[in-house]
Amino acid sequence: MWLWFYQLASPPHAYRLLGLWRPWLLWPAIALMVIGVYGGLVMAPADYQQKDAFRIIYVHVPSASLSLMVYVMMAVAAAIGLIWRMKLAHAVAASCAPLGAWFTVLALVTGSIWGKPMWGTWWEWDPRLTSELILLFLYLGYMALRASFDDIQRADRASAILAIVGVVNVPIVKYSVEWWNSLHQGPSISVTSKSAIAGSMVWPLLVLLLAFVLYFGAILCNRVRGEILLRERNTAWLAESSLKS
Amino acid sequence: MPNASASGAKLEVRGLHLWRGERHLLRNVSFAVEPGELLQVAGPNGVGKTSLLRCAAGLLPVESGEIFWRHQPIAAQRDTYHSELAYLAHVNALKVDLTARENLLFGVGIRRSVTSEEIDQALARVEIPHCRDLPVRSLSAGQKRRVAIARILLTRPALWILDEPITNLDVGGIALFERCMATHLEEGGMILTAAHQSLLAGRSGVRTLELH
Amino acid sequence: MNLSEFLHMGGYAPYVWSCYGLTAIVLVGMEWAGRRQLQLAQEKARRRAQMGAQMAVAENPS
């Protein structure tokens, strides 16, 4: 196992591997997305309360889960990069941030669009939306800190510390926002009470969640390859390696 | 008496490479400093003298190449290495609102307990006993440099890493500092320095490393 | 389940379709941005490699 771990650390090898994996992530992701969207929009019955508006769940929940998953992945990659001084791990952390931020924005906007028919207002200080907003601030803070260093190595290590401090605080933020919200008007009906959803409503959600994860993986491959090149001194090996994306 | 002559105290740098942005600043730099030796790093401005010293002191992480102290990589023994080292930078690292005595009391105190008499002796040795209770703000640049040198004398480290040590020193100050360096070398201490004028020229154990 | 009913989405068409449209835009945008960032990095790396090669030749032209 260690050989693989160290082999992955050598930039040309990692660069080539990521190029090979990418199609295997991209096309299944797109296929699953089509199936999931079809399942969610056509096959799933309308919700008895929210009627067809509930179909927004099929894009809101995957992007919300991705936004958190990507932050945790970013913090883990940062920790690995900091502890074992692996440039590849820092490259992964650097690539995760913008993608995670975009998923958070997506979750926020779809959440508030969904709020209009359900709560009658575009913005509601609902615990999930509020912690999603704070998560967006954490992403923006991470990217701002990373951008403020000229030297990539220093930017990597400084932002890694922030990512680790941030990930320790994410559960605290989530719990405190839940606690803060529950005091004001009692535990609000959870937007996605999973138990209430019939079977035929759930499978598209899981399919789309997997589709989003694979799609994120495919884009991450490209971004990490770019970040590897930014960190590499001698990139002579780039010339002869085939340059197909 | 610096315990430099104890078991094989030696600073060794092998194959040091450093980049600043796109520029390949240090290319495959290697050297060693043994007890009783002074190595002066020379070269035009911007060639990377300060960066080399900061890498040797363990301040600046190295991208490739190794640095050994007592035959062990410094990354593995950072705190013990630092406790045997004194680094004099361009800035004197003094608090201008504190007096010279207070600066030495706190500056040296965090590394080893020091008494008021020792501080007085050190200030006398660098020939500024009258500045003892003056706030550093009111001292001249040369006097501030002497307080910084007094701090090095008080911590008694085995290895001195000095970046442009004699800036702002007058002729008397330079002579005084060269005497301090000479006694440090005689006691088995080591010095790695970057300076434009050659220091302790002609003395045995003094070598120069040319960077280009 | 004919097309017009499907598009109508039980009266919530604007909300549902704006969400799905926005998601599509963001996902495609991510792919495009990722690809472009890689190309920029590749060009920069290639230029640096050539510069390195020239400097190497200049230093020891043997």
Next chain:
Amino acid sequence: MQPGVGSLMGLVLARDLRLAFRHWDQVIQPLVFFVIVTTLFPLAISPSLDELRGIAPGIVWVAAMLASLLALESLFRPDVDDGTMEQWTLSGQPLSLMLLAKTLAHWLLAGLPLVIMAPLVGYALGMPESAWPVLVGSLALGTGCLSVLGGIGAALTVSVRRGSVLLALLVLPLEMPILIFGARAVDLAMHGESATGPLNLLAAMLLLFISLGPVAMAAAMRISVES
């Protein structure tokens, strides 16, 4: 013979307090800022105490957060600029403990005065005396958390140009839970309910940050001191 941990932190604390007393004017600036910010709200909202009373805890806590953020500027920047921090990182002594002592000194100078002044400000915003103990207690614990979390942010941004705006962007989202529990505790106390829940949570967070924070601060400081 290196000084022990206790005397090391004692030295750092003594140095910072001595430095601060030489510049008394700088020490009271966060306190004056705190009072000014709290007087903005009555001007903005309404002079009637009944209206202000409802949001008094929030006003005091937001003002305390902003004052502690402002005070963070003077935490590490002077030492990094004059090279003293570089000597600390090269001292061979545990940097995290030295930075913890420095944060404690900073809290004594910037955090404690706010805690002492808070009842006065609370009274001016119509807060009943019965809520004072919880106000002081929650602010004492809260400003401690704010100092340590802020210290990590300050260590990360001290060597960055225009670092103070970035510092706020990094630190405020992390401090939101402290604001939630702190303001909530005072609000509960004002309505006569027991505020032990949020106070315990604040104390737990303080312990978490005091134990883990200094390690992050030291790692961040070593990066900032590099260049």
